[in-house]
Amino acid sequence: MTQISEVRDTGRFPSRFREAEDRGRRIARAIFLFADIDKDVDETLMERLGNALLERDELGAALAEAMRLPAGDPDRVTHAQIGEALSAAPDVPRELPPALRALLDHATTVPDWVDWDRVERGAAAYRYLGRNSGDVLTLLSLIGGYRFGGPSDLLVLTGGLTGGTTLRRLGETTKWSHAVTRAGGLRPGAEGWRLTVHVRAMHALVNARFEPRWDTGRWGYPINQADQAGTLGLFDSTVIVGCLGLGVRLTRAQRDDLMHLWRCIGWLMGVSPEWLTDDESVRHRWNHHILLAAAGQTQAGRDLARQTLDAQAERCFGHRGPALERLHQRYERARQASLLTAFMGKDGMRDLGLRRRIPWALLLSLASNTVRYRVLGVLPGGRRRLEARGARMQDRHMASMFRDAPAAVADLPEAEREAAVRR
Numbered sequence: 235m236t237q238i239s240e241v242r243d244t245g246r247f248p249s250r251f252r253e254a255e256d257r258g259r260r261i262a263r264a265i266f267l268f269a270d271i272d273k274d275v276d277e278t279l280m281e282r283l284g285n286a287l288l289e290r291d292e293l294g295a296a297l298a299e300a301m302r303l304p305a306g307d308p309d310r311v312t313h314a315q316i317g318e319a320l321s322a323a324p325d326v327p328r329e330l331p332p333a334l335r336a337l338l339d340h341a342t343t344v345p346d347w348v349d350w351d352r353v354e355r356g357a358a359a360y361r362y363l364g365r366n367s368g369d370v371l372t373l374l375s376l377i378g379g380y381r382f383g384g385p386s387d388l389l390v391l392t393g394g395l396t397g398g399t400t401l402r403r404l405g406e407t408t409k410w411s412h413a414v415t416r417a418g419g420l421r422p423g424a425e426g427w428r429l430t431v432h433v434r435a436m437h438a439l440v441n442a443r444f445e446p447r448w449d450t451g452r453w454g455y456p457i458n459q460a461d462q463a464g465t466l467g468l469f470d471s472t473v474i475v476g477c478l479g480l481g482v483r484l485t486r487a488q489r490d491d492l493m494h495l496w497r498c499i500g501w502l503m504g505v506s507p508e509w510l511t512d513d514e515s516v517r518h519r520w521n522h523h524i525l526l527a528a529a530g531q532t533q534a535g536r537d538l539a540r541q542t543l544d545a546q547a548e549r550c551f552g553h554r555g556p557a558l559e560r561l562h563q564r565y566e567r568a569r570q571a572s573l574l575t576a577f578m579g580k581d582g583m584r585d586l587g588l589r590r591r592i593p594w595a596l597l598l599s600l601a602s603n604t605v606r607y608r609v610l611g612v613l614p615g616g617r618r619r620l621e622a623r624g625a626r627m628q629d630r631h632m633a634s635m636f637r638d639a640p641a642a643v644a645d646l647p648e649a650e651r652e653a654a655v656r657r
Contacts, residue, residue, distance in 0.1 A: 356495025
């Protein structure tokens with residue numbers, strides 16, 4: 235591997251860049267248990283990550299600006315226009331404001347590299363993971379991501395995943411992840427496609443709203459390409475590694491198809507093409523460098539970790555008697571805390587300000603997954619049965635987060651039109 239000088243100039247990047255590199259190196263050791271990648275640091279890649287902290291989804295940014303234009307401006311985009319255009323997809327009307335037209339042209343023009351058969355197989359592989367995907371996403375991906383400053387601090391500032399809304403916000407993310415992993419979900423106009431474009435617009439509005447008050451010199455843009463690449467890695471390769479750690483049997487073909495699925499989702503979400511890959515080893519290598527570039531622990535991450543874990547005891551499991559319902563809620567909170575300890579280890583739990591638990595839930599997961607995936611799953615028709623059963627379990631998991639409300643994602647935030655006044 236070609237290396238550049240050991241003398242690094244990080245002064246032109248946000249100050250969070252590489253501020254906790256030794257800590258990131260320790261955390262990254264877990265990657266090498268599951269991935270055969272070069273442990274050397276590629277300084278060229280690190281520089282790309284530093285630059286990406288100051289890069290964003292420009293199509294989304296243009297849409298957000300158009301939504302902040304004054305009423306009567308012909309280029310102004312409204313919430314109603316976005317909703318109507320998404321509902322009409324893939325037959326989107328041409329008579330749209332330029333910013334909305336440009337974003338939808340991108341979202342409906344499928345790249346040549348997309349293989350729809352692989353996308354569908356990847357979605358089936360995700361359903362095959364069953365409850366394990368939810369455990370890994372909540373504990374290893376989401377709470378594990380709270381060990382780093384920046385995105386966690388933005389979530390607290392925006393009110394996402396905080397206070398009494400924590401459980402519903404978790405449910406909204408789960409709703410989206412299920413929509414994009416159901417059969418046909420990513421085809422232009424399908425529910426997963428529509429929700430992904432909706433989330434992309436929401437991210438752009440968050441960027442536009444908070445950038446004026448955000449410490450860009452410290453963190454980079456509120457939602458930037460480096461963090462987007464890191465988030466995508468939490469949904470693809472991290473889920474694969476986490477599920478393998480829980481005893482799930484995944485073939486190489488399933489892993490490759492899962493990576494291709496999330497590459498498509500990342501493209502639709504507005505992640506820069508340079509951070510899109512369906513090569514699991516490449517993603518692991520990027521994740522390694524993202525950890526080296528990451529910021530240290532902040533109080534925002536500790537608060538989010540505690541609230542996310544506590545929210546597991548608020549889920550609704552549909553038992554008829556309140557006593558049984560409370561018992562199930564307490565069990566689920568304890569199970570999640572036990573699994574989190576297994577994922578995070580002593581240092582991780584200390585970083586997050588959480589009490590360590592005996593990892594008994596890991597033993598239960600290993601035992602049940604060994605029987606399910608390595609015995610029953612290899613029987614004739616076993617994989618199809620696991621895919622169907624896994625989808626049902628994922629749907630029940632999602633329903634438990636919404637109580638009496640229908641499963642949905644958050645509405646687009648209101649654009650701050652006064653900020654769009656031309657200076």
